Structure formats: C-alpha cells, structure tokens
Amino acid sequence: MINKNLQIILKSRPKASISKQNFSLHQSEMPLPQAGEVLLKTLYLSLDPYMRGRMYGATSYAAPVKLGNVMIGETISEVIQSNNANFAVGQLVSSPHGWQQYAISDGNDLVALPKYDVSPSAYLGILGLTGLTGYGALIRHGQPKAGETLVVSAANGGVGSIVAQTGRNLGCNVIGITGGEKKCKILETELNIKALDYKDSNFSTNLKKLTPKGIDIFFDNVGGDIAFEALNNMAVHGRFLVCGTISFDRNAPQDKSHDRFPNAFAQLLIKRLKVQGFIFDELIDMKEEYHQQAIKWLKDEKITFREHIVEGLDNAPEAFMSLFRGQNIGKLIVKV
Amino acid sequence: MINKNLQIILKSRPKASISKQNFSLHQSEMPLPQAGEVLLKTLYLSLDPYMRGRMYGATSYAAPVKLGNVMIGETISEVIQSNNANFAVGQLVSSPHGWQQYAISDGNDLVALPKYDVSPSAYLGILGLTGLTGYGALIRHGQPKAGETLVVSAANGGVGSIVAQTGRNLGCNVIGITGGEKKCKILETELNIKALDYKDSNFSTNLKKLTPKGIDIFFDNVGGDIAFEALNNMAVHGRFLVCGTISFDRNAPQDKSHDRFPNAFAQLLIKRLKVQGFIFDELIDMKEEYHQQAIKWLKDEKITFREHIVEGLDNAPEAFMSLFRGQNIGKLIVKV
Numbered sequence: 001m002i003n004k005n006l007q008i009i010l011k012s013r014p015k016a017s018i019s020k021q022n023f024s025l026h027q028s029e030m031p032l033p034q035a036g037e038v039l040l041k042t043l044y045l046s047l048d049p050y051m052r053g054r055m056y057g058a059t060s061y062a063a064p065v066k067l068g069n070v071m072i073g074e075t076i077s078e079v080i081q082s083n084n085a086n087f088a089v090g091q092l093v094s095s096p097h098g099w100q101q102y103a104i105s106d107g108n109d110l111v112a113l114p115k116y117d118v119s120p121s122a123y124l125g126i127l128g129l130t131g132l133t134g135y136g137a138l139i140r141h142g143q144p145k146a147g148e149t150l151v152v153s154a155a156n157g158g159v160g161s162i163v164a165q166t167g168r169n170l171g172c173n174v175i176g177i178t179g180g181e182k183k184c185k186i187l188e189t190e191l192n193i194k195a196l197d198y199k200d201s202n203f204s205t206n207l208k209k210l211t212p213k214g215i216d217i218f219f220d221n222v223g224g225d226i227a228f229e230a231l232n233n234m235a236v237h238g239r240f241l242v243c244g245t246i247s248f249d250r251n252a253p254q255d256k257s258h259d260r261f262p263n264a265f266a267q268l269l270i271k272r273l274k275v276q277g278f279i280f281d282e283l284i285d286m287k288e289e290y291h292q293q294a295i296k297w298l299k300d301e302k303i304t305f306r307e308h309i310v311e312g313l314d315n316a317p318e319a320f321m322s323l324f325r326g327q328n329i330g331k332l333i334v335k336v
Numbered sequence: 337m338i339n340k341n342l343q344i345i346l347k348s349r350p351k352a353s354i355s356k357q358n359f360s361l362h363q364s365e366m367p368l369p370q371a372g373e374v375l376l377k378t379l380y381l382s383l384d385p386y387m388r389g390r391m392y393g394a395t396s397y398a399a400p401v402k403l404g405n406v407m408i409g410e411t412i413s414e415v416i417q418s419n420n421a422n423f424a425v426g427q428l429v430s431s432p433h434g435w436q437q438y439a440i441s442d443g444n445d446l447v448a449l450p451k452y453d454v455s456p457s458a459y460l461g462i463l464g465l466t467g468l469t470g471y472g473a474l475i476r477h478g479q480p481k482a483g484e485t486l487v488v489s490a491a492n493g494g495v496g497s498i499v500a501q502t503g504r505n506l507g508c509n510v511i512g513i514t515g516g517e518k519k520c521k522i523l524e525t526e527l528n529i530k531a532l533d534y535k536d537s538n539f540s541t542n543l544k545k546l547t548p549k550g551i552d553i554f555f556d557n558v559g560g561d562i563a564f565e566a567l568n569n570m571a572v573h574g575r576f577l578v579c580g581t582i583s584f585d586r587n588a589p590q591d592k593s594h595d596r597f598p599n600a601f602a603q604l605l606i607k608r609l610k611v612q613g614f615i616f617d618e619l620i621d622m623k624e625e626y627h628q629q630a631i632k633w634l635k636d637e638k639i640t641f642r643e644h645i646v647e648g649l650d651n652a653p654e655a656f657m658s659l660f661r662g663q664n665i666g667k668l669i670v671k672v
Contacts, residue, residue: 053606223605224598242604260597261564268578268613269559270389275611277604 003030006313008099010065013057018324022055023071023317031104038110039081040095040103045313045334046074046124047320048158049221049244050279071099071316074129075336076113076120087112092120094128099316101336116295119307125158125331126294126305129280133243134162134219135290136283141276142217142239146171149211151230153177154221155187155195156306158331159243163219164193165303172217175210177226179326186329190304204229214271219243231264234271242277306330339366342649344435346401349393354660358391359407359653367440374446375417376431376439381649381670382410382460383656384494385557385580386615407435407652410465411672412449412456423448428456430464435652437672452631455643461494461667462630462641465616469579470498470555471626472619477612478553478575482507485547487566489513490557491523491531492642494667495579499555500529501639508553511546513562515662522665526640540565550607555579567600570607578613642666 004027011024033039054065054072065072075098079091084107087093093110097103113123125131144150150167154160155176164187167174176193178184184195196206207229214235220227223245234240268275297303308328310319313336323332340363347360369375390401390408401408411434415427420443423429429446433439449459461467480486486503490496491512500523503510512529514520520531532542543565550571556563559581570576604611633639644664646655649672659668 223602228597245598245602245605259595261595261600262560262581264597264600266559266581268611269581269615270613272613272615272618273611274613275604275609277606277608277610279605279608282608 004028005030005100005102007070007101008313008316010055010067010069010071012067013064014052014055018052018055018321020317020321025314031102033081033083033104036084037104037106038079038084038087040075040077040093040097040105040110041080042075042077042095042097042101042103042313042336043092044076044121044124044309045099045316045336046128046130047316047323047332047334048073048130049323051320052324070097072096073098074124075103076123077103094123099313101313114291118298121307121309121333121335122305124333125307126162126298126303127291130158130331131162131294131305132283132287132290133280134159135166135293136280136286137241137243137278138163138166138217138219140283140286141241141274141278142219144170144172144217147173148216149173149175149213149235150217150219151175151177151196151207151211151215152219152221153198153226153230154244154326155191155193156183156329157221160219160221161191161305161330162303165191165297167217168193169297169302177207177222183329186306190306198226207233214238217241220245228260228264231267231273234267234273236271238271238273240273240275242275308332310334312336340364341366341436341438343406343437344649344652346391346403346405346407348403349400350388350391354388354391354657356653356657361650367438369417369419369440372420373440373442374415374420374423376411376413376429376433376441376446377416378411378413378431378433378437378439378649378672379428380412380457380460381435381652381672382464382466383652383659383668383670384409384466385659387656388660406433408432409434410460411439412459413439430459435649437649450627454634457643457645457669457671458641460669461643462498462634462639463627466494466667467498467630467641468619468623468626469616470495471502471629472616472622473577473579473614474499474502474553474555476619476622477577477610477614478555480506480508480553483509484552485509485511485549485571486553486555487511487513487532487543487547487551488555488557489534489562489566490580490662491527491529492519492665493557496555496557497527497641497666498639501527501633503553504529505633505638513558519665522642526642534562543569550574553577556581564596564600567603567609570603570609572607574607574609576609576611578611644668646670648672 007026009024009026075095077095079087092113150172152160152163155164156178164176176187177196179199187193187195218230218240221244308330316334343362345360345362411431413431415423428449486508488496488499491500492514500512512523513532515535523529523531552571554566554576557580644666652670
C-alpha cells in the first residue's frame with residue numbers, strides 16, 4: 001500500500017441527484033516528482049457545495065471535471081519530497097490537487113501556509129476561501145452598516161457562520177437561518193446569533209416577526225424556498241447576496257403548483273434591490289485584509305468556528321452528499 | 337365650462353386588471369390662487385406605467401393614490417395667474433399635479449422649463465424623467481462599455497428608446513425587443529437599432545442567435561417571460577437592470593405549468609450577475625449631466641424621439657390602459 005495513491009474519481013455524471021455511484025475509488029501508482037517538482041501528501045481535503053456543479057456536464061461558472069479524472073478540491077498538504085528550492089520537506093501548503101492521498105506539483109499552484117497559531121485545517125475554513133468568501137462578499141457586496149438587519153441562510157455552515165459573526169462584530173442585527181432545534185441551539189449558544197428554524201412550519205411568519213423593518217442584507221447560501229421568503233421580506237435598498245444555491249438540484253422535480261418568478265421579480269423593482277451573484281475568486285484581493293481581521297478576532301475571542309471533520313478519504317463521497325442534506329455543522333473537512 | 341376644472345379621479349381600486357370603471361370624470365370648481373400661489377393650466381400630461389402601482393391599495397415603492405383623489409402624474413403646465421414673484425404669467429413649468437386641467441401651487445413643487453429649442457412636451461419625455469431614467473440608470477447601474485451587448489425591452493417606449501440610443505451612441509451592440517413587424521421596422525429605420533420581435537414564436541431562439549456571447553446588460557422595462565428569457569442568456573458579470581415590470585399584473589392568473597424561480601435564481605450565481613432594481617428619483621442628481629448630453633445629441637442628430645400624443649384629458653384612462661397592451665409607439669402623452 002505504501003506505493004499506491006488512493007484517488008476518488010468522477011465515474012459518471014449524476015442523472016438526477018448525486019449518488020455514491022458517481023464516484024469510484026482508484027488505486028493508482030505513487031507519483032514521482034521530477035526536477036523542480038515536489039511530492040505532496042494530502043492532510044485535509046475541503047468539501048464544498050460548488051463541487052456538485054462540476055460533476056454535471058454543463059459548464060457552470062467553471063468547466064466540469066472530466067469523467068475518469070480525480071475530483072477537484074482544495075487541500076492542506078505536506079511536502080514529503082522536494083526537488084524545488086522554494087519548498088522544503090515538511091512545509092505545509094494549500095494546494096488544489098483534489099480528492100487523492102498524494103499529488104505532484106511544480107510549486108506554481110501551491111501557497112505556503114502563513115504561521116498562525118491554528119490547526120492546519122483552519123486554512124480550509126475560517127482562514128481559507130470559505131472564510132474569505134463570507135467576509136469578503138459581505139463587506140464588498142453587502143456593505144453592512146451597524147444597526148442594519150442581516151439575515152444569513154445555512155448559518156451554521158462554513159461560509160454562513162463567518163458571515164453571521166462578521167455582521168455581529170460590525171454591529172448588525174443578525175438572524176441566522178438553520179434547520180432543527182439542535183442547530184438553532186448551537187447558533188445561539190456558541191455564536192451568539194439569533195436563530196430561525198426553517199424546518200418550523202411557521203418559518204415564514206417567524207421571519208416576518210423577526211424582521212419588522214425588512215431585511216437590509218440577505219446572504220443566501222441556500223436558494224429555493226428560503227431565498228424566496230427572504231426576497232419577499234427585503235427592506236427598500238436591500239442587498240441580496242447570492243453565494244450558493246445548495247437547495248437547487250437542477251434535475252429534481254420542481255414545485256409545479258405555481259410560478260414564483262413574476263412575484264420574485266416584482267420585488268426587485270418595488271424594493272429597488274440589488275442582487276449580486278459572486279464566487280470566491282473575485283474576492284482574492286481581500287485576502288490579506290481578511291486574514292488580519294480574522295486573526296485579530298480569533299485572538300479577541302470575537303469569532304469562533306466549528307469544523308465537521310470526517311476521517312478517511314474513502315468516506316469523502318458519503319460526507320459530500322451529507323452536505324446537501326444539511327447534516328454538517330460547521331466547515332466540512334476530510335482528514336485524509 | 338370656463339369656471340370648471342375637469343379632473344380624473346381614482347374611483348375604485350382594480351380587482352384584477354385595471355379598467356375604465358376604476359376612473360371617473362369629475363367637474364370641480366375652478367381653483368383660486370391665494371397669496372403666494374399660482375394658477376396652472378395643464379398643457380401636457382405624462383402617462384407612465386408606474387401609475388398602475390399607485391392604483392392598488394398596497395404600498396409599492398410609494399403610497400397609493402387615495403380613493404376619490406385626482407390621479408397623480410407629471411405635467412407641463414402654463415402659469416395663467418400668479419401671486420408668486422418667482423413665476424410670471426406665461427411661464428412654462430413641470431408640475432406634479434396630475435390628471436386635471438387646472439391646479440394651484442405655491443411654487444415649491446414647480447420647475448421652470450429650461451429654454452431649449454424643443455416642444456414643451458419633450459420635457460415629459462426625452463428631456464424629462466423618462467429620458468433621465470433611461471440614460472441615468474444605464475450609465476450608473478449598467479456601466480456600459482463599447483463593444484458590449486446591450487438588450488432593451490419595450491425598446492420603442494419612452495424609456496426604452498432612450499436606453500437603446502444611448503447604448504448605440506456609446507458603441508454598444510444594441511438589440512431592441514419590441515412587439516410586431518411595424519414596431520420592429522420603426523426601431524430599425526428610425527433609431528437604427530437591431531430589432532427582435534417578442535411576438536415571434538422563435539423569440540427565444542432568435543435571442544440566443546443575436547447574443548452568441550451572452551447579454552452584458554439587460555435593461556428590463558417589461559418583466560415576465562421576456563425577462564426570464566433574458567436572464568437565461570446573460571453573460572458572466574452581466575448587469576440586469578429592473579426598470580419596469582409592465583407585464584406583471586399582480587392579480588392576473590399566473591402560469592402554473594412550472595415554477596421558474598429556482599432556475600432564474602441559479603442563473604444569478606452561475607453568471608455572477610448583478611441585478612439592480614431602481615426608480616427615477618434616485619437618479620435626479622444626474623439630471624444636469626443628462627440634459628447637456630441629450631441636447632448635444634439632439635443637435636448632432638444622434639438621438640431621436642417619438643411622442644404618442646392623445647388629445648383630450650377625457651381620453652386619458654383609455655390611453656393609459658393601452659400602455660399595458662403595448663399599443664403606444666414612443667412616449668405616451670395626453671395633450672390636455
């Protein structure tokens with residue numbers, strides 16, 4: 001086994017929802033670094049909702065993963081052999097080499113981890129693209145002001161929990177939407193964020209009650225019914241940020257009872273809303289600003305984070321699917 | 337009759353679509369100006385889609401017209417008696433006194449017309465809020481760049497024709513959506529704008545063909561099916577400007593065959609779109625800039641405009657309803 005590299009391959013494209021059958025485990029030969037290259041051992045793999053989009057054949061905002069290729073993904077990896085003067089053996093890096101135990105790199109796609117007193121896995125969550133996405137988009141597109149009402153969906157998730165705490169630290173009135181009593185309690189006790197349960201049959205009424213002046217900023221990680229309810233409760237000049245549509249399963253049967261598009265659309269005008277879709281790569285210029293802020297908040301205990309760590313690369317497909325069932329609390333990471 | 341003031345009153349709120357029964361003609365006493373006031377004679381009344389929203393009981397972006405009150409609207413009026421040193425008899429002003437032949441003002445809500453060599457009615461269209469809305473929103477929210485693809489709905493309308501020509505003058509590839517062969521021809525021959533007929537059964541396919549790289553800016557005056565098709569053809573980083581939802585009749589039966597909200601929503605993220613709803617009062621600071629630009633373009637024959645003038649205030653309700661059937665070509669104005 002020492003000479004093998006366990007990989008998870010995209011075997012087939014999902015027909016409807018994703019399933020375990022879309023993935024296969026593959027034992028490939030151990031790769032060998034050539035001149036200028038390093039051999040990386042994957043320590044942690046980040047699992048993120050956007051990966052689902054790459055499993056389908058159509059180009060979404062990026063090209064799909066090719067059939068037979070290793071699933072894409074960000075990792076924290078350790079350099080275990082080096083033919084590259086920039087990377088010593090033992091160096092920890094963030095790397096884009098996906099769902100596999102080992103990988104080769106010429107170093108151009110690696111970023112050495114800064115030395116903060118946190119677990120390496122934090123660089124996939126609060127100090128990684130997850131944290132940057134939440135903080136950067138809230139600041140840039142949401143332009144939050146103290147006293148404004150900020151509502152965040154999937155508020156216990158990787159991005160959502162950063163958004164909620166950033167808003168709270170900036171003096172916003174923050175309401176976090178999450179599912180079920182347990183998650184609501186965690187949100188209230190660990191993050192000190194007012195929780196709203198979307199599984200409650202009175203969700204719509206409760207949302208209205210909690211936002212009597214309307215929602216100034218809605219940070220949407222979910223789409224679907226929750227997004228629709230939020231859109232109907234926006235304040236004038238509200239900002240509606242579309243970060244994720246985790247509830248949108250493009251092949252799932254749609255609610256055919258009525259067409260909500262015309263009403264949703266009218267809200268945009270009536271409330272003069274700004275709706276902004278975005279992805280993390282357009283926020284990279286804010287990385288330094290965010291790191292400094294996050295480190296300061298961590299030191300001052302003004303921000304906290306949860307990681308939902310799954311052991312073993314072979315458990316990645318099942319863990320990934322659990323994301324879409326809302327089963328993780330905090331940033332979902334595989335310890336490879 | 338000389339001592340009477342013909343007014344059009346909101347008699348009842350629409351149950352479903354608006355109808356003539358919602359209005360009544362009323363002969364009131366001729367108003368008399370007190371100290372500091374002027375008596376205005378209405379020359380031209382602007383008819384605009386937003387007025388429909390004020391007929392319903394719910395607050396949209398402004399309070400509704402009260403039952404029994406004169407319908408709101410912008411007019412060009414002449415001062416025919418003056419007890420106000422700022423306004424001489426014979427002065428033409430723009431005024432917000434609505435659907436009536438005469439009105440009293442203390443002058444605070446009047447704007448003296450600048451002296452350009454155009455018909456007074458132009459101050460309700462190309463040099464009024466209509467023109468400013470089209471130009472201002474396109475510049476501010478659309479940020480058009482030469483070479484970009486700009487698609488405008490209701491392109492023969494008051495706002496649409498200004499947007500289309502502004503885009504053309506700035507070097508955009510402009511496509512104007514309008515209904516029927518006659519309107520398409522006018523768009524192409526008078527405004528030199530590529531026309532696309534939404535009544536054509538191949539509308540969706542034709543839109544795709546005309547925008548092979550996607551739509552960079554969609555300026556929407558219509559909503560509904562046209563907006564939905566446009567949303568599905570946006571380019572990455574497209575700007576989708578929601579100016580009007582003339583097709584949205586809040587009480588009309590909706591297409592119940594499928595719910596288009598989830599798909600529409602996914603587009604926002606996939607293409608990282610910015611959707612911006614707006615109304616004209618947030619563009620007032622651009623008025624001077626726009627007037628100077630419009631006057632220059634008029635002199636250089638780089639912009640043209642059509643007015644659809646209806647004679648007689650008593651014809652205003654019928655003319656107003658024709659707006660929602662797409663029967664006007666150019667800015668709809670009543671010569672009172």
